[in-house]
Amino acid sequence: MSPAFPNGAPSEPASNTSAPSDLATRLETVRVGVADAARTAGREPADITTIVVTKFHPVSLLEELYALGVRNMGENRHQEAQSKAASLADLDLVWHFVGQIQGKKARQVRAYANVIHSVDRESLVTALASEESTIDCFIQVNLTDDAARGGVHPANLSALVDSALIAPGVRLLGLMAVAPLGEEPRRAFAHVRELSEQIRQQAPAATALSMGMSQDYAAAVLEGATHLRIGTAITGNRPVL
Numbered sequence: 001m002s003p004a005f006p007n008g009a010p011s012e013p014a015s016n017t018s019a020p021s022d023l024a025t026r027l028e029t030v031r032v033g034v035a036d037a038a039r040t041a042g043r044e045p046a047d048i049t050t051i052v053v054t055k056f057h058p059v060s061l062l063e064e065l066y067a068l069g070v071r072n073m074g075e076n077r078h079q080e081a082q083s084k085a086a087s088l089a090d091l092d093l094v095w096h097f098v099g100q101i102q103g104k105k106a107r108q109v110r111a112y113a114n115v116i117h118s119v120d121r122e123s124l125v126t127a128l129a130s131e132e133s134t135i136d137c138f139i140q141v142n143l144t145d146d147a148a149r150g151g152v153h154p155a156n157l158s159a160l161v162d163s164a165l166i167a168p169g170v171r172l173l174g175l176m177a178v179a180p181l182g183e184e185p186r187r188a189f190a191h192v193r194e195l196s197e198q199i200r201q202q203a204p205a206a207t208a209l210s211m212g213m214s215q216d217y218a219a220a221v222l223e224g225a226t227h228l229r230i231g232t233a234i235t236g237n238r239p240v241l
């Protein structure tokens with residue numbers, strides 16, 4: 001219970017923007033937005049997984065999200081993700097790794113991540129292969145001309161799909177992409193959907209599409225996204241470290 005205000009209710013609303021009630025409000029706003037976009041697309045909201053990207057935020061924020069029912073957490077930096085996953089090992093969370101991965105860190109990421117969204121080269125597939133366990137993966141496609149952005153160039157996608165299919169312990173769920181800045185996101189997502197349709201001939205089970213972020217998730221849902229990676233629209237602005 002909140003304390004009574006003997007001098008009347010305070011005239012100023014609480015200004016702490018990280019209060020749980022604000023987090024709950026933003027989460028609910030995104031849930032409604034996803035459901036609306038799904039309805040527009042003639043899709044079931046339940047077929048869309050919203051991953052809350054919590055990078056740069058403290059473990060306490062992830063605990064608040066958990067209390068609000070969130071189970072899918074996304075991180076993009078290995079050390080931060082590893083430490084958060086260790087701190088929250090008692091919770092039934094699904095950890096999605098969405099950042100670029102150095103080859104020498106691949107097995108460490110595999111140890112705590114449930115899903116890796118950023119497989120973008122054959123050497124990484126090899127590093128993730130295992131005879132003991134299976135890791136769910138997306139192949140990230142680079143829709144820009146900037147090779148530093150991560151992701152495989154569409155021209156090299158088919159070969160990478162083949163390596164993922166033959167690697168033991170690597171289960172290919174589908175494709176992941178980030179809409180390039182300055183391009184109409186829906187066009188970019190339509191392109192990813194076309195690439196996804198092309199690779200079905202090689203990989204019929206790789207039907208998932210990880211695309212859509214805070215600013216463009218509705219467009220992604222309209223183009224068939226199954227996994228949205230949403231940060232700031234839910235978490236609020238990321239703290240500057």
Ligand SMILES: *Cc1c(COP(=O)(O)O)cnc(C)c1O
Nearest residue numbers: 053076098213214229230231232
């Ligand atoms: C940070 C990040 C997101 C979330 O971005 P927002 O704009 O905050 O929603 C999604 N995908 C990847 C790969 C990211 O690094």
